[in-house]
Amino acid sequence: MSTRRSLLVLGVALAFGAGTAAAETPHLGKPITDAEIAGWNIDVLPDGSGLPPGSGTPAQGAKVYAEKCSACHGDKGVNPAAGYVPMIGPTKFDRIDTMKTIPYYKYATTLFDVIRRSMPYPMPRTLTSDEVYAVSAYILSLNKIVGDNDVMNAETLPKVKMPNADNFVIWDPGKI
Amino acid sequence: MSLRKRRNGGSPPLEAVAGNGLLDRRALLGRGIMFAGAMGTGVGTSLTGAAAEPLKDDPWSLEMGSVVPAYQVPSRFEKDVIRTRSNPNNEFRNSHARTPHHLLHGTITPNGLHFTISHSGLPDIDPAQHKLVIHGLVKQPLVYTVDSLARYPMVTRMHFVECAGNSAPMFSNEPLQVTCQALHGLSSNAEWTGVLLSTLLEETGIDPKAKWILAEGADSLGLTRSVPVKKALDDAMIALYQNGERIQPGNGYPMRLLLPGYQGNMNVKHVRRLKLLDQPAMTFFESKTYSQILPDGKMWLFHFTMEVKSFITSPSFGHSLQGPGFYEISGIAYSGNGRISKVMVSADGGKSWGQAALQGPVQPKAFTRFRMPWRWDGQPVVLQSRAWDEGGNVQPLRADFVAARGQTDKPVPTPLAFPNQHYNSITSWGIDGKGGIKHVYA
Numbered sequence: 001m002s003t004r005r006s007l008l009v010l011g012v013a014l015a016f017g018a019g020t021a022a023a024e025t026p027h028l029g030k031p032i033t034d035a036e037i038a039g040w041n042i043d044v045l046p047d048g049s050g051l052p053p054g055s056g057t058p059a060q061g062a063k064v065y066a067e068k069c070s071a072c073h074g075d076k077g078v079n080p081a082a083g084y085v086p087m088i089g090p091t092k093f094d095r096i097d098t099m100k101t102i103p104y105y106k107y108a109t110t111l112f113d114v115i116r117r118s119m120p121y122p123m124p125r126t127l128t129s130d131e132v133y134a135v136s137a138y139i140l141s142l143n144k145i146v147g148d149n150d151v152m153n154a155e156t157l158p159k160v161k162m163p164n165a166d167n168f169v170i171w172d173p174g175k176i
Numbered sequence: 177m178s179l180r181k182r183r184n185g186g187s188p189p190l191e192a193v194a195g196n197g198l199l200d201r202r203a204l205l206g207r208g209i210m211f212a213g214a215m216g217t218g219v220g221t222s223l224t225g226a227a228a229e230p231l232k233d234d235p236w237s238l239e240m241g242s243v244v245p246a247y248q249v250p251s252r253f254e255k256d257v258i259r260t261r262s263n264p265n266n267e268f269r270n271s272h273a274r275t276p277h278h279l280l281h282g283t284i285t286p287n288g289l290h291f292t293i294s295h296s297g298l299p300d301i302d303p304a305q306h307k308l309v310i311h312g313l314v315k316q317p318l319v320y321t322v323d324s325l326a327r328y329p330m331v332t333r334m335h336f337v338e339c340a341g342n343s344a345p346m347f348s349n350e351p352l353q354v355t356c357q358a359l360h361g362l363s364s365n366a367e368w369t370g371v372l373l374s375t376l377l378e379e380t381g382i383d384p385k386a387k388w389i390l391a392e393g394a395d396s397l398g399l400t401r402s403v404p405v406k407k408a409l410d411d412a413m414i415a416l417y418q419n420g421e422r423i424q425p426g427n428g429y430p431m432r433l434l435l436p437g438y439q440g441n442m443n444v445k446h447v448r449r450l451k452l453l454d455q456p457a458m459t460f461f462e463s464k465t466y467s468q469i470l471p472d473g474k475m476w477l478f479h480f481t482m483e484v485k486s487f488i489t490s491p492s493f494g495h496s497l498q499g500p501g502f503y504e505i506s507g508i509a510y511s512g513n514g515r516i517s518k519v520m521v522s523a524d525g526g527k528s529w530g531q532a533a534l535q536g537p538v539q540p541k542a543f544t545r546f547r548m549p550w551r552w553d554g555q556p557v558v559l560q561s562r563a564w565d566e567g568g569n570v571q572p573l574r575a576d577f578v579a580a581r582g583q584t585d586k587p588v589p590t591p592l593a594f595p596n597q598h599y600n601s602i603t604s605w606g607i608d609g610k611g612g613i614k615h616v617y618a
Contacts, residue, residue: 026327029310029318029379036319037311040449043390043400046458072268083269096347096469096582097595104467106477107458114460118397121268121296125398164475168467171479176387176404 044113048158055153056134058141077142108160193530196523199549201533274361283543285364292426296396303430312451315381328371334542338363340439343599348588351615355494358591365543370415386452391444402456437512437541438480471582484511486563487603497611500554511565518564519546525558525618577601
């Protein structure tokens with residue numbers, strides 16, 4: 001295998017008339033530091049990595065939600081504007097076209113990440129970390145996934161048990 | 177062979193290969209002969225009977241034409257060959273623009289007609305400012321500019337991109353009376369040119385713990401998807417060019433992640449960041465939108481591959497047949513698994529099938545045009561196509577597909593709805609005795 005590959009590489013090198021190393025690439029990428037990437041590096045993973053310092057409660061989140069989310073997603077998570085999804089949705093997925101909202105997610109970190117990176121839709125990435133924790137707590141409490149007094153932070157959010165979490169199957173593990 | 181027969185004065189072969197007038201695809205090799213043959217049967221339209229007006233010059237033949245534009249657009253007579261849009265007023269929601277397959281031929285989707293789905297409008301990106309960062313579980317995080325990537329060794333490859341929600345109206349329990357564009361317009365095919373992602377990952381180095389790559393766009397949502405490193409090292413590309421010119425804004429300007437054969441949403445547009453991870457990020461789109469509910473109550477995660485599919489574009493809904501005689505049935509086939517190996521066509525709702533001619537070169541994970549000569553006798557028929565790929569995968573019959581994946585309880589009210597994703601079963605066009613065409617399930 002490696003011999004065949006070497007021959008192939010040699011063939012390519014000869015074809016281009018190059019006597020240089022086969023794997024040569026232009027190396028025009030510039031080194032970049034974690035500090036320089038930080039402004040974009042805001043993703044949050046299911047195990048909680050990437051969650052920022054801060055915290056929020058459903059009560060705090062209700063205020064932020066009323067001000068910055070309800071116009072599209074509906075007062076208290078129901079009756080959204082036309083074309084938008086509500087924040088309270090079905091918990092049973094027994095039809096192939098059941099609406100998928102918060103209770104569908106496998107991980108609560110998904111909710112935090114999408115609010116943090118994409119919301120509010122007209123002004124993305126304007127919420128503080130405390131506000132994102134608070135709105136996440138509020139939306140989870142609307143769906144009875146967390147209690148009305150539960151505090152969401154980097155410790156508690158990844159531990160939230162989502163009601164639909166055990167119903168997923170990977171389509172083809174061989175692709176991963 | 178056909179030529180020799182003509183020289184000998186013999187009749188060309190017009191052998192029927194399946195019910196309701198499907199002819200041997202080899203007849204397409206000697207097209208002129210075939211037309212003569214069709215006329216010889218008495219069902220072709222007469223070429224000699226009409227009393228034509230004497231020919232004279234039309235106005236455009238008698239004056240100098242208009243200025244040649246710097247960037248040309250189609251004739252004004254082609255004004256209806258356009259994408260249909262779901263959000264023409266750019267309200268605060270996503271936008272879809274669908275490819276008019278029933279008005280196109282060949283395999284390349286012109287750039288202006290390539291489908292677009294945007295979840296937050298088209299960002300107005302200055303290519304001089306755009307950056308691509310690769311970091312996470314790598315040996316050396318690096319940042320690239322458009323200009324720097326333009327100096328890299330490139331590849332040019334033909335590939336389709338298809339939204340996982342393409343053909344979703346066909347989950348409806350009753351067929352919607354809409355065109356190919358409405359049913360299948362979220363799939364297009366282009367020649368993409370760019371830098372293989374493996375080339376860039378060779379420069380950053382990969383930590384052996386890395387199994388996933390989070391890809392992020394520069395749009396206002398910061399749209400993200402998780403992609404297996406396995407795919408990144410296989411045939412993933414940072415594409416810069418689309419059909420020879422820089423990628424259209426609606427398709428990812430100034431660069432997009434191209435993952436041949438994988439669902440469109442993963443081909444992150446305006447890509448600005450790739451972060452190598454030991455786990456999938458479980459982003460919004462992979463957790464919710466592009467996860468499929470199955471009839472047994474389970475849900476699929478990570479259904480990446482767009483499976484083998486075909487549909488007849490001509491004739492199809494929106495067209496009508498102008499009387500009995502010869503027609504060429506034509507359509508598109510493709511598979512996210514590789515090359516199309518065979519397309520069969522039926523004119524009797526699947527009772528009998530004939531093999532279609534494939535327009536070469538047949539390329540992997542790309543549109544393949546199929547053609548089938550057909551002599552319509554004027555009776556009602558149901559046209560269908562069914563594709564196979566080189567991996568041995570076959571496009572499922574509708575009954576089998578519905579048994580496995582389900583359908584809605586009630587008719588879907590609009591073709592803009594997405595009841596589910598990854599529909600790849602058969603499309604059927606029912607033609608009545610007057611040449612009218614309906615979308616049917618058969």
